[in-house]
Amino acid sequence: EVEMRALLCTALLITSATPDDPAVAKCGDYTLMENPTDGTKPCLKIYTDPLTWDQTQHKCASEFASLISINSPEEEKYFWRTAVSNKMVEGMHIGAHQLTDDISKWTWVDGEVPLDVRNWTNSHLVPGIGKCSAMQTDSTYATWINEDCDKTKLPFICRRIDYTTVSKDCPIKAPNAGEDIFSPGFPNSDTPCSYDFVAAKLHRIQLEVITMVASHTDLLEIWEGPYPNHTYPIPLYSLNGTNIGVKYESVLSNEMKVVWKPNGRGDGRNGEKGFRIRYTEVSGKYHD
Incomplete structure (x- = not known):
């Protein structure tokens, strides 16, 4: 905890920006990258204090x-x-x-996308x-080298999306599995919204709350169903405050509903509030 508090004082910005700078609208207190290959995530912040990989994420x-x-040799340089x-x-x-026990399967933690660029030392990983x-x-x-997730301490860089690309409205159609879903108007999400996720038959829904920052009166409700003998979905969880990296899974149905109910001032920096979630389909028959 001491390390994490001290870390807040050691973030470095590559360039300075004024409140009227377009970069501020895009990136907030992050810095706008130069010509990123992935233009949807052009914002970064540098932290020089060393932490473990798990702590940095x-x-x-x-x-x-x-x-x-x-995403490219140019970005790597x-x-x-x-x-x-x-x-x-x-x-x-x-x-x-x-992500799994298969050493050949590596992904980027931001979206679990397979690696398009690989630059391992001597072109291979070291098992174990x-x-x-x-x-x-x-x-x-x-x-690159592979390392222990909770032992090796190094500095790091965080990367995130362009704020201006987030819709201020609720989605018209259901989001796709695997894609990041941000609350409407993020990072100041005052619009109530609901999301319906449906997996294929004999599959269940796994919902990951990557980040939620809100007051104790803002709610993110997770519902399951409907399913046999229940006309309407039933509540599973009701989240408020700050939640990071937690997962929830349907048990009795291949359907899940997420409802955002903002009611208070955010707990983030500058009163920010909202969420970033992602869902995937999990194989395995649910109970009838």
């Missing part, structure tokens, strides 16, 4: 961000130059991780070392 998630994903220019020369965490990753910044080759 928790810190990024608390700001509606994730550890950096690298950009992040390497950024690290070196900020004296991060002994390595930094990156967002690639091994760890399921998380770091970039070696002491060389222009900027190669």
Whole structure:
């Protein structure tokens, strides 16, 4: 906890911005990247205090961000130059991780997208070392290594979306499985909204609340169903306050409803409030 509090004082910005700067509208207190390959996530913030991979991802998630994903050789060089220019020369965490026990299957933690760019040292991973990753910044080759998720401490960079791309309205159609879903008007989400998720037959819904920052009077309700003998969905959970990296799964149905009920001032920086969630389909028959 002491480390996390101290960390708030060591965030570095690459460039300064004025309140009228378009970059502020896009990125808030993050910095706008130069020519990102993934233009939907052009905002970043540098943290020089070393933490473990798990701690850094928790810190990024608390700001509606994730550890950096690298989508091209150009982005890799950009992040390497950024690290070196900020004296991060002994390595930094990156967002690639091994989600399952299959060492060949690595994804970016921001969306669990398979790696398009791979730059492992000697072109391979070291079995048994760890399921998380770091970039070696002491060389222009900027190669990657796998590392233990809760032991190795390194600095890091968080990356997040352009705020101006988030709709201020509730979605007209149901979001797709696997995509990030932000509350309407994020990061000042005062519009009530509901979301209906339906999985294929013999599948269930797994909902991940990546980040929720709200007051104790703002509610994110999770409902399940309908299903046989119940005409309407039944409530599973009611969340308020701050929630990071928690998952909920349907048990009796392949359907789930999420309802956002904002009622108070946010608990985030500058009164921010809202959520970032994602759902996936989980195989396994639900109970009839």
